[in-house]
Amino acid sequence: MMSGKRWLALGIAAGLFVVSIGFQFLSSVVMTDWEALLDMTEQPFEEVMIETGSSTDKIAIVELNGVIQDTGSGSVLSGAGYNHKQFLKMLESAGEDQHVDAVIIRVNTPGGGVVESAEIHDKVVEIQDTYEKPVYISMGNSAASGGYYISAPADKIIAHPATLTGSIGVIMQSINVAKLAEDLGVDVKTIKSGEFKDIMSPTKEMTDEEHDILQTMVDELYGDFVQVIVDGRDMDEQTVRKLGDGRVYTGAQAKDIGLVDELGTLDDTIDMLMEDHNLAGASIVEYRSGVGFPQLFSMTAGKLLGKEAELSGLLELIRDSSGPRAMYLYSK
Numbered sequence: 001m002m003s004g005k006r007w008l009a010l011g012i013a014a015g016l017f018v019v020s021i022g023f024q025f026l027s028s029v030v031m032t033d034w035e036a037l038l039d040m041t042e043q044p045f046e047e048v049m050i051e052t053g054s055s056t057d058k059i060a061i062v063e064l065n066g067v068i069q070d071t072g073s074g075s076v077l078s079g080a081g082y083n084h085k086q087f088l089k090m091l092e093s094a095g096e097d098q099h100v101d102a103v104i105i106r107v108n109t110p111g112g113g114v115v116e117s118a119e120i121h122d123k124v125v126e127i128q129d130t131y132e133k134p135v136y137i138s139m140g141n142s143a144a145s146g147g148y149y150i151s152a153p154a155d156k157i158i159a160h161p162a163t164l165t166g167s168i169g170v171i172m173q174s175i176n177v178a179k180l181a182e183d184l185g186v187d188v189k190t191i192k193s194g195e196f197k198d199i200m201s202p203t204k205e206m207t208d209e210e211h212d213i214l215q216t217m218v219d220e221l222y223g224d225f226v227q228v229i230v231d232g233r234d235m236d237e238q239t240v241r242k243l244g245d246g247r248v249y250t251g252a253q254a255k256d257i258g259l260v261d262e263l264g265t266l267d268d269t270i271d272m273l274m275e276d277h278n279l280a281g282a283s284i285v286e287y288r289s290g291v292g293f294p295q296l297f298s299m300t301a302g303k304l305l306g307k308e309a310e311l312s313g314l315l316e317l318i319r320d321s322s323g324p325r326a327m328y329l330y331s332k
Contacts, residue, residue: 045086045089045090045093045287045288045289046287046288046289047060047285047286047287047288048285048286048287048288049283049284049285050284050285050286051283051284052283053281053282053283053284054281054282054283055099055283056099057099057101057279057281057282057283058097058099058100058101058282058283058284058285059100059101059102059103059104059270059273059274059279059282059283059284059285060094060097060100060102060103060104060285060286060287061103061104061105061106061266061284061285061286061287062087062090062091062094062103062104062105062106062286062287063105063106063108063286063287063288064082064087064105064106064107064108064109064120064147064150065082065108065109066081066082066108066109067082067109067110067111067112067329068082068084068109068111068112068113068116068117068120068146068147068150068328069082069084069112069113069116070084070085070113070115070116071084082109082112083289084116084119086289087120088119088120088123090287091103091105091120091123091124091127092123093287094127094133094287095123095126095127095130095131095133096131100133100285101133101277101279101282102133102134102135102136102273102277102279102282103127103133103134103135103136104135104136104137104138104266104269104270104273105124105135105136105137105138105150105151105154106138106140106266107137107138107139107140107143107147107150107151108139108140108141108142108143108147109142109143109144109146109147110142110144110145110146110147110167110329110330110331111144111145111146111147111148111149111167111327111328111329111330112145112146112327112328112329113146113325113327113328114146114170114221114326114327114328116146117146117149117150117328118149118224120150121149121150121152121153121228124150124153124154125153128153128155134155134156134273134276134277135153135154135155136154136155136156136157136158136269136272136273137151137154137156137157137158137269138158138264138265138266138269139151139157139158139159139160139163139165139251139260140160140163141160141162141163141164142163142164142165142330143159143163143164143165144164144165144166144167144248144330145167145168145169145327145328145329145330146327146328146329147165147330148165148166148167148168148229148259149225149228149328151165152228152229152231152232152233153228153231153232154232156261156262156272156273156276157259157260157261157262158260158261158262158263158264158268158269158272159251159254159255159260159262159263159264160251160263160264160265161250161251161252161263162250162251162252163250163251163254164248164249164250164330165248165249165250165251165254165259165260166243166244166247166248166249166254166259167246167247167248167329167330168225168226168229168240168243168244168245168246169222169225169244169245169246169328170218170221170222170225170326170327170328171218171246171326171327171329171331172200172214172217172218172325172326172327173331174200174202175202176202176203176204176205176206177202177203178202178203178204178205181203188203188204190203190204196210196213199213199214200214217326218326221326222244225244225328226240226241226244229244233258233259235258239258243257243259248330251263270284
């Protein structure tokens with residue numbers, strides 16, 4: 001029989017083994033490519049029947065709510081909100097579904113990222129050109145800047161009279177604290193490989209040359225925005241540039257100047273689409289985000305980690321906003 005000391009030594013060894021396994025597990029959790037894992041288990045959306053009609057003819061409604069920004073799914077702590085990847089999947093599915101005859105995008109957004117807006121715009125054009133399906137836009141409270149960018153190629157744009165739309169343009173912003181840092185005696189040291197590596201840094205005054213570099217970028221992106229409207233709305237460039245000075249318009253004003261086609265609600269948009277494309281009797285379905293494993297895991301992790309989760313989110317926000325970023329965004 002083993003002595004008490006041997007039993008104690010064995011117990012300690014077993015305890016250390018368990019602790020070691022625990023550390024390995026936590027390390028694996030931290031190092032796991034959650035984005036790839038969650039992509040495999042995520043149910044992108046569910047199709048909800050809004051109005052039952054023909055089993056072979058459907059009108060799909062896809063809602064875009066919130067700032068158009070790809071926050072990524074790499075962080076297990078990322079919360080709910082606009083999901084760019086999921087929204088693109090919804091549009092792609094609506095295009096590929098042979099029973100979907102037309103698509104309505106319900107837009108309620110102040111805009112967002114330049115790249116994200118362009119990706120949605122391209123999906124809309126793909127649905128029209130590749131799958132030969134009409135796309136109608138129903139504007140909600142706001143369909144400004146990037147929200148209008150993605151609406152421009154639609155077959156018909158319907159806005160509520162009180163919708164805020166327009167805000168055609170590009171914005172790039174940063175907060176400069178150089179003078180405040182100097183007053184507080186904060187000395188920031190920067191080691192860089194090139195003259196413009198720290199362009200738009202919040203801790204240094206922007207030079208005229210740096211301003212010109214960024215202005216050239218903004219002007220180029222603005223030109224792209226203008227061309228999207230020229231092509232999508234069949235308007236001449238001079239008119240678009242005159243209207244596109246950054247101001248917002250109500251839905252009623254936008255109709256008067258040709259930025260939208262009709263005034264009405266989502267129900268009105270459905271009726272117009274049915275009449276225009278002989279789809280009376282079609283089923284009306286809506287694609288809605290489901291609560292799958294990623295969302296449940298995110299919420300659970302947030303509760304378990306508490307303050308650490310908040311800190312992680314703050315660090316992500318700082319990281320994402322630390323560099324210059326052009327936006328198609330209406331910011332008040």
